[in-house]
Amino acid sequence: MHSHPNSAPSLPTAGLVVHKTYTIRRSTMLLGLGWLALMTACSGTAGWYILSKDDLAARMIARETTRQYAYEDRIAALRADIDRYASKALLDQDGVESRVDELATRQAELESRQSLVSALADMLQTNGIAPATKLPLRPRVAKPEEPIRASGVTSFAPLIPGKPMPAPEQQPLPIRPGSADATGSTGWQSGEAPQPPAKRVEATLTRLDEALSRTSDAQLAALREMDGKLLDTQAKLKSALAETGLNIDKMAAPATVEGGTGGPFVPVKLEASAGAFGAALNDIQPRLATLMRLKGIVQLMPVARPMNGDHDFTSNYGYRTDPFTRGLAMHTGVDFRAETGAQIVATGPGKVVAAEYNGGYGNMVEIEHANGLSTRYAHMSAISVSVGQIVKTGAVLGRVGSTGRSTGPHLHYETRINEEPVDPTRFLKAGAKLVGIFG
Known part of the structure; x- marks a missing residue:
């Protein structure tokens, strides 16, 4: 407060308060x-900034925390995937090894079956029942030089000798995009993924499985073809043997085989899983045994012609007018027209029981065959065998002549069963039907 300029100065008074x-x-x-307003605004702005910054930091922290949790979840999922892939790889490995073991078993079974088919085919071919045929070959299975890999997992299973294993396929070299290989194909192109190892192994095993299946089918077809040939040959044999009028079931077949063979009898046994192959083999074995028996009987019977070439009959078996007495008489054989000196051959294998001059037969040879059969060859000009000699079918016995009760050169031929004469033409007709059956 300012004092008025014209007023006199006042003296201080004791006890008074001056304002x-x-x-x-x-x-x-x-x-x-x-x-003051600016400072208030600055303070409010600073407070708002600080509060906003803290909220932003909190959001950033929350986001980083969420991202960390996501990464941890992803890592856990990747670990689970790795475990799953590893388990799948192990399962694939076990699956491949199991399938290889299965293919090995099938391969061994096919080899065993192949030996049976080959033995049957050789038997039929050796006996002239079936011509030589091309048998199915077993599939050639290469052994791998490296372990099989399935889904990146190596299998170190030991290789069993003779165990079929899929052949490893070489990984083809990549071809630059647009370039052509030797076949003219562009091969690998950009963007095409190479075939995984598991798929290559699966493809190899599939091809091997298909090869084994084809071989199995071929073996079964060959077996059925042989069975059909056996049935056809057996029917022809029975038809031919029926011409003889003999009871074939009561006739004995040869019990020995030339060349010396033997050993213990071990029957063929097949597993229950043999299926159609086992059924076909079970059907073919009794038919083969029957056919071999019939063949053995045929080989012992005098069914061949007594002279080489085609010679006419001049007189049949049965009643006829006797050429000397002109009366009715029984002719116990058949006469073949032939020139003097023509060869006379054995109509079946046997033993010479007579080789001499025998009355009306003139020079005669008699051969004793199996099952009570015997044959006589008469009016010979010369005899080429001796008593006790063993002869085979087609062996030369002597020469055509006109000795004994004969009106001219010819061959008198007889067939006897237990010393009783029967019509030789029955056996000759059977022999005609048998021509070509055994090749």
Whole structure:
């Protein structure tokens, strides 16, 4: 507070309080208010910034935490995938090894069956029942030089000698995009993924499985073809032997085989899983045994012609007019027209029991065959065998002549059963039907 200029100065009075008055300008007050407002605004802005920054930091922390959790979940999922893939690889490995073992078993079974088919085919061919045929060959299975890999897992299973294993396929070299290989194909192209090892192994095993199946089918077809040939040959044999009028079931077949063979009898046994092959083999064995018996009987019977070439009959078996007495008489054989000196051959294998001059027969040879059969060759001009000699079918016995009770050169031929004469033409007709049956 300012004093008036014209007033006299007052003296201080004891005990009195003096108050001073100050005057503030309006501009100063406005400036102060403005400064106060600015500071308030700055403080509010700073507080808002600080609060906003803390919220942003909290959100960033929350986001990083969420991302970390996501990464941890992803890592856990990847570990689970790795475990699953490893388990799948092990299962694939076990599956491949199991399938290889199965193929090995099938391969061994096919080899055993092949030996049976080959033995049957050789038997039929050796006996002239069936011509030589091309038998199915077993599939050639290469042994791998490296372990089989399935889904990246190596199998170190030991290789069994003779065990079929899929041949490893070489990985083809990549061809640059657009370039052609030797076959003209562009081969690998950009963007094409190479075939996984598991698929290559699966493809190899599938091809081997198909090869084994084809071989099995071929073996079964060969077996059925042989069975059909046996049935056909057996029917022809029975038809031919029926011409003789003999009871074939009561006739004995040869019990020995030339060349010396033997050993213990071990029957063929097949597993229950043999299926159609086992059924076909079970059907073919009794038919083969029957056919071999019939063949053995045929080989012992005098069914061949007594002279080489085609010679006419001049007189049949049965009642006829006797050429000397002109009366009715029984002719116990058949006469073949032939020139003097023509060869006379044995119509079946046997033993010479007579080789001499025998009354009306003239020079005669008699051969004793199996099952009570015997044959006589008469009116010979010369005899070429002796008593006790063993002869085979086609062996020369002597020469055509006209000795004994004969009107001219010819061969008198007889067939006897237990010393009783029967019509030789029955056996000759059977022999005609048998021509070509055994090759």
